[in-house]
Amino acid sequence: MSVLVVGSTALDSIKTPKAENPRLLGGSASHAAVAASFFAPVKMVGIVGKDFPKRYMDLYRKHKIELSGLQIAEGKTFHWSGEYETNMNNRRTLATELGVFETFSPNLPESHKNTPYILLANIAPSLQHHVLDQIKNPRFVVADTMDLWINIALSDLLKLIKRVDAFVLNDSEAKLLTNEDNILKALKKIHRLGPDYVIIKRGEHGSILSGPSGLFIAPAYPLQRVVDPTGAGDSFVGGLLGYLAAAKGSIEKNLRRAIIHGSATSSFCCEGFGLTQTTKITPVDIQNRVAQLEQMVKF
Amino acid sequence: MSVLVVGSTALDSIKTPKAENPRLLGGSASHAAVAASFFAPVKMVGIVGKDFPKRYMDLYRKHKIELSGLQIAEGKTFHWSGEYETNMNNRRTLATELGVFETFSPNLPESHKNTPYILLANIAPSLQHHVLDQIKNPRFVVADTMDLWINIALSDLLKLIKRVDAFVLNDSEAKLLTNEDNILKALKKIHRLGPDYVIIKRGEHGSILSGPSGLFIAPAYPLQRVVDPTGAGDSFVGGLLGYLAAAKGSIEKNLRRAIIHGSATSSFCCEGFGLTQTTKITPVDIQNRVAQLEQMVKF
Numbered sequence: 001m002s003v004l005v006v007g008s009t010a011l012d013s014i015k016t017p018k019a020e021n022p023r024l025l026g027g028s029a030s031h032a033a034v035a036a037s038f039f040a041p042v043k044m045v046g047i048v049g050k051d052f053p054k055r056y057m058d059l060y061r062k063h064k065i066e067l068s069g070l071q072i073a074e075g076k077t078f079h080w081s082g083e084y085e086t087n088m089n090n091r092r093t094l095a096t097e098l099g100v101f102e103t104f105s106p107n108l109p110e111s112h113k114n115t116p117y118i119l120l121a122n123i124a125p126s127l128q129h130h131v132l133d134q135i136k137n138p139r140f141v142v143a144d145t146m147d148l149w150i151n152i153a154l155s156d157l158l159k160l161i162k163r164v165d166a167f168v169l170n171d172s173e174a175k176l177l178t179n180e181d182n183i184l185k186a187l188k189k190i191h192r193l194g195p196d197y198v199i200i201k202r203g204e205h206g207s208i209l210s211g212p213s214g215l216f217i218a219p220a221y222p223l224q225r226v227v228d229p230t231g232a233g234d235s236f237v238g239g240l241l242g243y244l245a246a247a248k249g250s251i252e253k254n255l256r257r258a259i260i261h262g263s264a265t266s267s268f269c270c271e272g273f274g275l276t277q278t279t280k281i282t283p284v285d286i287q288n289r290v291a292q293l294e295q296m297v298k299f
Numbered sequence: 300m301s302v303l304v305v306g307s308t309a310l311d312s313i314k315t316p317k318a319e320n321p322r323l324l325g326g327s328a329s330h331a332a333v334a335a336s337f338f339a340p341v342k343m344v345g346i347v348g349k350d351f352p353k354r355y356m357d358l359y360r361k362h363k364i365e366l367s368g369l370q371i372a373e374g375k376t377f378h379w380s381g382e383y384e385t386n387m388n389n390r391r392t393l394a395t396e397l398g399v400f401e402t403f404s405p406n407l408p409e410s411h412k413n414t415p416y417i418l419l420a421n422i423a424p425s426l427q428h429h430v431l432d433q434i435k436n437p438r439f440v441v442a443d444t445m446d447l448w449i450n451i452a453l454s455d456l457l458k459l460i461k462r463v464d465a466f467v468l469n470d471s472e473a474k475l476l477t478n479e480d481n482i483l484k485a486l487k488k489i490h491r492l493g494p495d496y497v498i499i500k501r502g503e504h505g506s507i508l509s510g511p512s513g514l515f516i517a518p519a520y521p522l523q524r525v526v527d528p529t530g531a532g533d534s535f536v537g538g539l540l541g542y543l544a545a546a547k548g549s550i551e552k553n554l555r556r557a558i559i560h561g562s563a564t565s566s567f568c569c570e571g572f573g574l575t576q577t578t579k580i581t582p583v584d585i586q587n588r589v590a591q592l593e594q595m596v597k598f
Contacts, residue, residue: 087480182523202504205501224481299515299556
């Protein structure tokens with residue numbers, strides 16, 4: 001079955017202690033759609049400006065991402081630039097130029113409205129709502145977010161959390177949202193906001209899933225070299241939902257393996273700037289890391 | 300088979316944001332010996348002063364810890380006092396009074412010298428060397444350490460690391476020792492110092508074992524409430540070695556399960572001040588958490 005991915009489509013200029021790369025293909029939807037494409041057919045909804053490089057369109061197409069929902073508007077593509085500190089764990093935004101994103105309204109083509117698996121990648125909660133309003137009978141809806149929306153659009157976000165099956169956020173966002181340092185207490189509070197499944201991303205420490213059958217503690221694939229972690233969270237959730245859309249059986253049965261596949265997929269994202277490494281791999285590379293992770297947690 | 304535990308035996312005065320508890324039973328040997336005692340017979344080597352409370356002797360005895368190697372000297376028992384910050388991750392030492400520890404020389408009774416499983420709990424590396432010099436044909440030697448010894452006794456510590464089968468330290472200590480932020484690079488550097496097995500403790504994120512058969516990523520047992528994490532690392536390594544000493548088969552075969560048992564044992568340590576919670580539990584309580592951890596990592 002297919003996955004609908006809605007989120008940002010951007011050009012990222014990224015500086016790390018070792019290198020600087022301007023105008024990479026980025027944005028939550030780009031990372032998530034490419035990650036999901038290793039497992040299932042993907043339709044992507046977003047917006048780019050007339051300046052969007054043709055080579056990035058070709059990259060989407062190489063991954064067989066359906067682009068009829070990608071709007072191409074007069075003006076400039078959303079541009080983000082940021083810088084990472086030495087240990088790659090902290091980053092700061094240098095500039096955000098919204099461009100065509102400022103007036104983005106994610107109106108879905110008719111052909112998209114019956115997609116069973118919906119990924120509301122990181123984007124303003126009001127836009128995530130607008131997408132959900134157009135969807136008919138989805139099988140599974142996942143929403144991701146970021147600290148910005150908890151800070152400036154909390155009311156919209158809380159209404160959104162009620163509407164989704166799974167809500168994904170990282171540990172510092174979970175703390176910000178719930179005012180709880182303890183991860184179990186934070187998980188309980190987020191469940192009370194609505195979703196059956198809550199997934200907390202913990203970067204190099206993996207992730208934790210809380211759902212009807214209890215907790216699942218998932219490892220991250222250990223990397224010798226992190227080149228650029230931008231988009232790793234989007235890649236994680238994209239791989240996760242792509243796997244779920246392709247798997248047979250219940251969500252409950254498949255979600256743990258889906259998380260491991262998301263984890264493996266996102267590990268490649270960290271090994272190159274932007275999407276450079278992720279767009280070089282094949283499903284076999286992901287399977288190899290899943291198999292290694294399986295060995296690494298067995299006891 | 301039995302375990303020999305050498306380390307500090309202390310009185311700890313601990314302050315957390317919620318409570319303050321003076322003169323608790325503490326020290327690396329106390330925590331490790333009690334933890335190991337749930338699995339195997341334990342001989343403990345340490346030193347206390349004449350002020351050491353009888354009720355703490357009774358606690359050791361309740362856990363069937365063999366005390367002929369525990370010296371009782373004129374003077375005061377080693378006393379440490381420390382304070383934890385709100386999130387319980389950072390602590391600062393308020394006072395350290397060495398007392399009888401200042402002149403401690405861990406001379407082993409004859410009956411201790413053939414113990415097969417040796418735990419050199421956190422203590423000055425020179426004393427860990429002194430113990431190893433007296434041991435005949437050990438089956439498995441584990442050493443723990445702390446940042447202090449990396450800072451003030453590095454040369455002794457490096458010589459010690461060469462002599463042990465497994466070396467245990469936490470993530471910030473691994474970084475301090477190797478000058479590597481990346482955990483895989485740090486592990487490689489520590490292996491080059493000698494030991495076949497390296498275990499890096501990561502607090503609430505569990506631990507990672509590196510050995511001849513690759514990496515093992517172990518979870519921590521998730522806790523709703525951390526009362527006092529003092530001694531959790533000692534408890535982890537004590538439970539680990541106690542399990543190994545009792546298990547049939549090769550070290551290689553048993554080490555992963557040993558780590559999980561250490562993890563489960565140390566979770567109880569965090570749930571009470573000092574050893575108050577650990578000394579209330581039974582082996583069944585540990586087995587229950589091991590079984591839960593098994594469920595939490597399955598996929």
